[in-house]
Amino acid sequence: MREIIITELTQALQELVRAVAHYLPRLVVMLIIAFLGWMIAYLLKVLARSILRLTKFSKLSENAGATQLLHQAALPSSTELLSRFIFWVAWVGFILLGVSVLGIVGLQEYISNFFLFLPRLFVALVILFFGLLAASFFSRAALLAAVNANFRSSRLLSISIRIIISIFALSMVFEVLGVAKETMLITFGTAFGAVMLSLAIAFGIGGKDVAREFLEKRLATGKKEEKEDELSPL
Amino acid sequence: MAEETLLADDFLRQLINVGEVDILVGLPTHNNAKTIEPVIRAIQTGILKCFPRERAVIINADGGSQDRTPELVVGASIGDVWSASKVYALRTMHSISTRYARSPDPGTALRTILAAADLLRAKACVVVSPDSTTIEPDWIQRLVLPVYNDNFDLVSPIYRRQKFEGALMRNLLYPMTRAIYGYRVREPYASEFGISGRLATDFLTKETWNDERSRIGAEICLTITAITGKYRVCQSFLGPKAQPDRSASDLVAAMRQTVGALFSSLDSSFPLWSTIAGSQPVPTLGAPSEVMLEPVRVNRKRLREMFATGVAQLEPVFRSILSASTLFELQRIATLDVSEFNYPADLWAKTVFEFAASYHKSVISRDHIVQALVPLYRGRTLTLLLESRDGSEEDIEKSLESLCGEFERLKPYLLEVWADRK
Numbered sequence: 129m130r131e132i133i134i135t136e137l138t139q140a141l142q143e144l145v146r147a148v149a150h151y152l153p154r155l156v157v158m159l160i161i162a163f164l165g166w167m168i169a170y171l172l173k174v175l176a177r178s179i180l181r182l183t184k185f186s187k188l189s190e191n192a193g194a195t196q197l198l199h200q201a202a203l204p205s206s207t208e209l210l211s212r213f214i215f216w217v218a219w220v221g222f223i224l225l226g227v228s229v230l231g232i233v234g235l236q237e238y239i240s241n242f243f244l245f246l247p248r249l250f251v252a253l254v255i256l257f258f259g260l261l262a263a264s265f266f267s268r269a270a271l272l273a274a275v276n277a278n279f280r281s282s283r284l285l286s287i288s289i290r291i292i293i294s295i296f297a298l299s300m301v302f303e304v305l306g307v308a309k310e311t312m313l314i315t316f317g318t319a320f321g322a323v324m325l326s327l328a329i330a331f332g333i334g335g336k337d338v339a340r341e342f343l344e345k346r347l348a349t350g351k352k353e354e355k356e357d358e359l360s361p362l
Numbered sequence: 363m364a365e366e367t368l369l370a371d372d373f374l375r376q377l378i379n380v381g382e383v384d385i386l387v388g389l390p391t392h393n394n395a396k397t398i399e400p401v402i403r404a405i406q407t408g409i410l411k412c413f414p415r416e417r418a419v420i421i422n423a424d425g426g427s428q429d430r431t432p433e434l435v436v437g438a439s440i441g442d443v444w445s446a447s448k449v450y451a452l453r454t455m456h457s458i459s460t461r462y463a464r465s466p467d468p469g470t471a472l473r474t475i476l477a478a479a480d481l482l483r484a485k486a487c488v489v490v491s492p493d494s495t496t497i498e499p500d501w502i503q504r505l506v507l508p509v510y511n512d513n514f515d516l517v518s519p520i521y522r523r524q525k526f527e528g529a530l531m532r533n534l535l536y537p538m539t540r541a542i543y544g545y546r547v548r549e550p551y552a553s554e555f556g557i558s559g560r561l562a563t564d565f566l567t568k569e570t571w572n573d574e575r576s577r578i579g580a581e582i583c584l585t586i587t588a589i590t591g592k593y594r595v596c597q598s599f600l601g602p603k604a605q606p607d608r609s610a611s612d613l614v615a616a617m618r619q620t621v622g623a624l625f626s627s628l629d630s631s632f633p634l635w636s637t638i639a640g641s642q643p644v645p646t647l648g649a650p651s652e653v654m655l656e657p658v659r660v661n662r663k664r665l666r667e668m669f670a671t672g673v674a675q676l677e678p679v680f681r682s683i684l685s686a687s688t689l690f691e692l693q694r695i696a697t698l699d700v701s702e703f704n705y706p707a708d709l710w711a712k713t714v715f716e717f718a719a720s721y722h723k724s725v726i727s728r729d730h731i732v733q734a735l736v737p738l739y740r741g742r743t744l745t746l747l748l749e750s751r752d753g754s755e756e757d758i759e760k761s762l763e764s765l766c767g768e769f770e771r772l773k774p775y776l777l778e779v780w781a782d783r784k
Binding site: 273 | 614
């Protein structure tokens with residue numbers, strides 16, 4: 129009995145030692161990969177930061193309204209945020225590469241899924257950025273055109289355009305990421321419909337006086353308004 | 363001769379048939395059938411009266427007219443002019459028309475005219491607006507003679523205007539061009555002008571034609587090219603200027619054409635204008651500038667309202683263009699009633715310079731920057747109306763001089779905001 133226990137314990141210990149001996153080099157390799165990965169990720173971060181600064185990405189992000197959003201959320205600048213994002217994606221990628229060297233069954237699938245997800249994440253980020261940029265540009269263009277045409281609800285029109293384009297961009301982002309596809313589709317449809325309906329109601333209520341004035345002017349024959357001169361700028 | 367590619371084959375053939383000329387009159391048109399005939403008659407009479415021995419040609423660059431404008435230009439008979447003026451030309455006067463595009467593009471129209479002048483080696487080239495219903499035959503003489511006899515390269519016009527007309531010219535284009543480039547050219551964006559063959563040839567080689575923003579305001583770029591290229595510039599008094607019907611939307615287009623092109627020109631010419639201080643007069647031929655004092659009915663309340671609405675609604679846009687102090691001042695002015703409304707000259711000059719610097723830095727879309735200036739310009743126009751309401755010609759001139767003085771005084775401020783890395 130005693131001998132059996134000793135034999136089993138010795139065997140278990142030997143197996144443990146064998147397992148450790150089997151995994152230790154892999155662990156070392158993983159740590160080396162993680163360390164090298166950290167260095168590469170850091171270099172990528174520095175490189176990305178320089179490129180973004182050279183290309184005046186912060187100005188583009190300011191135009192897109194992203195800087196304002198980040199500032200409100202007490203987050204670092206868009207250049208810093210993007211370079212940090214590149215660092216973490218690269219480093220996590222290397223760590224997972226290292227983990228795959230360990231050969232742990234079941235983890236392999238998650239790791240390959242992560243690498244398959246990366247291009248979609250990148251595409252989603254690009255869509256989000258250009259979506260915000262388009263929302264900012266078109267809402268400002270609408271605001272300027274409306275103000276210069278003396279349209280009363282210029283800000284409302286501009287905000288509506290910004291919201292519609294942002295929702296559209298977000299729904300595209302979620303679709304690319306494959307997150308809650310149906311929910312996002314329904315949300316987008318509902319939000320878009322609601323915005324359109326509210327605009328139609330607002331236009332109807334706001335425009336009824338204008339329509340009445342227009343008709344009165346058209347139909348009334350006796351009352352003539354004195355015409356004022358338009359100043360020529362040139 | 364690279365410009366030959368710009369000209370259609372048929373047009374080129376017609377130009378070759380004409381041969382070398384002394385005077386070329388360019389007429390950029392688009393649906394001007396209503397006004398073109400008296401303009402053509404005045405041009406023909408002007409050439410017959412003053413230049414009967416010179417070889418002359420009228421070139422019509424049309425932007426896709428649907429109302430037979432080109433046919434009216436080409437078909438205008440010189441015989442009528444002969445019988446009316448009792449003067450006969452010793453040379454044949456040609457009238458040629460070409461359609462440069464299906465839609466109007468003032469820059470391409472001017473380029474076509476200048477390319478024709480270059481090809482025909484014209485000594486003097488005159489461009490006349492087809493809307494100029496007030497044109498007199500003498501205008502041709504006044505625009506051509508300084509080039510032809512006195513070797514001037516650019517003859518810029520001076521018009522007799524109603525005191526509130528040309529507000530953009532008086533409030534912004536003239537004072538800013540004068541402060542920036544140091545020459546007192548009253549009409550830097552002219553619809554009628556005369557240029558020498560060498561300036562036309564030089565201007566054709568400029569980058570203006572490759573930049574969309576500069577091309578739409580080619581006329582102001584021509585003036586700037588003449589000034590910065592040390593060409594001989596003079597002004598010639600023409601007479602009353604006809605004012606075409608304009609709507610509110612035309613103001614935005616006019617701002618793009620003029621202010622956009624002026625702001626755009628500052629980028630490339632910075633080394634030159636940054637060293638200029640003060641300004642010098644340019645030789646002026648004929649009577650001095652005059653203003654008509656007839657009253658004009660303008661809705662002042664509406665102008666104030668559009669200014670105040672613009673300042674309030676465009677606040678987020680202004681935050682990226684203007685300094686905090688300027689924006690604060692504008693917000694204060696926006697609360698004033700019409701009776702006490704005043705957008706002072708120094709604040710207006712600072713506003714324009716901050717816009718120019720923001721345009722240079724492209725803090726937002728450049729077109730949006732120009733559009734954002736429109737409501738503020740309306741505010742300044744209201745001040746001009748209130749200031750000049752009962753003013754004499756002398757008062758109006760004094761007020762303009764004072765505005766120009768502010769632009770010149772604040773030029774170091776422009777250099778400061780220009781260099782500031784915001």
